[in-house]
Amino acid sequence: MAPKILFVLTSHNKLGNLDKPTGWYLPELAHPYHVLHSKADITVASPAGGESPLDPASIEASKDDTVSQDFLKNNESVWKTTQKLDSFLGKANDFDAIFYVGGHGPMFDLVDSPTSQQLIKEFWEAGKIVSAVCHAPAVFYDVKLSDGSLLVAGKEVTAFTNEEEEQVGLTKAVPFLPEDALQKASGGKFVKTQPWGEKVVVQGKLITGQNPASATGVGEAIAKALGV
Incomplete structure (x- = not known):
């Protein structure tokens, strides 16, 4: 039987106090989906469902990326028919992995979501793969395990960096910077490569990627961890 993966998308569409749309970032769903959809059974959830x-900016930014453009044309149902995130509480044993797709959206509705934190805790404590790319590893920063410790404490982790956020001019638009939060929560174990370079960090069953360029690598790391 194919392994089962729960992909998590944001339901948030407005960028902080700026009058700009946001959401999930196209290549960060398209590339992992491209790597995994033929090897695993993928279910997609979001806080609000539906x-x-x-993020429209991500369509423009990946206009020369054939994987993203093919996904956009042929896989609309993946993001247009998501299930409600809270319906998966208590169901970690039905899956083999959970993967959070990046974009600025998750910074507003997933990072401090009790539902999301509970879900991540359940997946982790059931021995499942827990993964995210770009801004989405920020969802792990405050996840506490049953013993009260932070999930990322003492573990190497990566995410969208302060320098990358500065280069896209959105440092002030987000509630906090993923690098700062994860550096603190991990106890100084945040790792990164140069801006926009590929960086994937595998710490046992915790898999994180730095930015859009790392999306394929995260998908491949999940496949490898699943043995498919």
């Missing part, structure tokens, strides 16, 4: 907002 259609998850795609």
Whole structure:
């Protein structure tokens, strides 16, 4: 039987106090989906369920990326028919992995979501793969395990960096910076490569990627961890 993966998307579509749309970032769903959809059974969830907002800027930014453009044309149902995130509480044993797709959206509705934190805790404590790319590893920063410790404490982790956020001009638009939060929560174990370079960090069953360029690598790391 194919392994089962729960993909998590944001339901948030507005960028902080800026009058700009946001959401999930196209290549960060398209590339992992491209790697995994033929090897695993993928279920997609979001906090509100239904259609998850795609960041329009990411369509433009990946206009020359054939994987992203093919996904956009052929896989609309993946993000337009998501299930409600809270319906998966208590169901970690039905899955083999959970994967959070990046974009600025998750910074507003997933990072401090008790539902999301509970779900991550359940997956982790059931021995499942827990993974995320770009801004989405920020969802792990405050996840506490049953013994009260932080999930990422003492573990190497990566995410969208302060320098990358500065280069896209959105440092002030987000509630906090993923690098700062994860550096603190991990006890100084945040790792990164140069801005926009590929960086995937595998710490046992915790898999994180730095930015859009790392999305394929995260998908491949999940496949490898699942043995498919």
